[in-house]
Amino acid sequence: MPRKFTTEDASATRRVVTASxxxxxxxxxDFFLYTTAAAMVLGSVFFPSEGHPLLGTIAALAGHAVGFAARPIGGLVFGHIGDRRGRKTALMATLSLMGxxxxxMGLLPSYATAGIISPLLLVLLRVLQGAAAGGxxxxxxxxxxENVPADRRGFLASFSSTGxxxxxxxxxLALWLAEQATGDAFxxxxxxxxxxASALIFVVGIYIRRNLGETAGFEAASGEREQRSPLREVLRRHPRQVLFAMALRxxxxxxxxxFMSFSLVYGAYVGISSTVLLWAGIVGMLVDSVMMVVFGRLSDRVGRRPVYLGGAIGMIVWAAPFFLLMDTGSTAAVWLAFIAGHIAIAxxxxxxxxxxxxxxxxxxxxxxxxxxHELSSAVAGGMSPVVATALLASTGHFLPIALLTAGMALVTLVALVFFASGRTAQGAAEPATGQAVTGEAADAKADAGTPAA
Incomplete structure (x- = not known):
């Protein structure tokens, strides 16, 4: 039986959640800054084009995709470090690289100043950003x-997503403030x-993470981590789980x-101001951040799979209405499009x-x-804004993009309906509790309407 959750445990939990x-x-x-700036300004600065007005934006978003292509590599490198040397060691390294x-990037010369060297350096830096994000x-x-009780794991772990x-x-907000403050000089x-400004953020982040200890789960598995290659063991013991995680993503x-990046391109295409789009994205993501915690808590009560399934269905249903609302040009309609879309994502x-x-x-x-997580990010997350912008440039209509969005959600839906069993790794030690949950036990919990933890 798990030990009682004490006041000291609650205090430690608050510290690790806050730090996360x-x-x-x-x-x-840092990572999202490029994504938003690519849709707003980086195309004209680093990839000027005299042809179709969207060509420069497509090139800048291709840099976004290249960053995503590097995420699996970063995931493997820092994942190995995290499994062998500690979670804290890996996180300090990713923060240093990202910052x-x-x-x-803020120091790079423009294309007008340095020519082809400028976009090449930008893409190189984006690759390094992607590697850091992957870890x-x-x-x-x-x-x-790995530090919280199993029966509250969905709720507490969801705070990492709110970060x-x-x-x-x-x-x-930083881009909006910079645009307002500098005006025509933006x-x-x-x-x-x-x-x-990421220099200041780097200093703060290092201070926060330097004071973190190692997780209870990592310390408990100290005897195993020195004996095996984590990647080899994952591919040998958990190939099904890797494929399932990819489909979920x-x-x-x-x-x-x-919704976060291409929507800025589409909004500008249909004549919506950048201010309206940025604030719709900000409000949508704030709602998203709150709802992540709500859905995480709900997953502790009804199970992970039913909540995730609801989100995938919501994404399919909302794919076309999102763009229909944007086409109206109404600020209220644009805000509704973003908020509802982000609830499904949350x-x-x-x-x-x-x-x-x-x-x-x-x-x-x-x-x-x-x-x-990162293999799927490279394919779906990295390529979707590029493909969507190319579809818009070639067709001038949102329908192919809505179908693309719904199609990606359908992959997740199929995986959840036909391939999910609600199970954890067979015989795996549960984070923070040391209890094992077999696939059959997890299935029974899921069928009973309790967490498949």
């Missing part, structure tokens, strides 16, 4: 899931200010970047940390989560 939220917020500020590359997500999740959401809000140099990763992202951490055994968990 703050660290994730600061790190994902340094983002600051350097960040799993570690930010594990410092919570990501708040990072997007912070980056969007295109010339004002856009650089949020990138240069298609809906939220693809749709997230269509149902998946809020449950994802606990769901994914329960798929893998402790000694391979960082590597397994990173592999499944």
């Amino acid at each position: 939220v703050a660290g994730n917020m600061l790190e994902w500020y 340094g590359t983002t600051f350097c 960040e997500w799993g570690g930010g999740v594990l410092i919570i899931t 990501m959401g708040l990072g997007f809000v912070l980056s969007s 295109l010339a140099w004002g856009w650089r200010l949020p990138f240069l 298609f809906a939220d990763s693809g749709a997230s970047y269509i 149902a998946m992202i809020g449950v994802q940390p606990s769901y994914f951490s329960e798929l893998f055994s402790t000694e391979t968990r960082y590597s397994g989560m990173a592999l499944g």
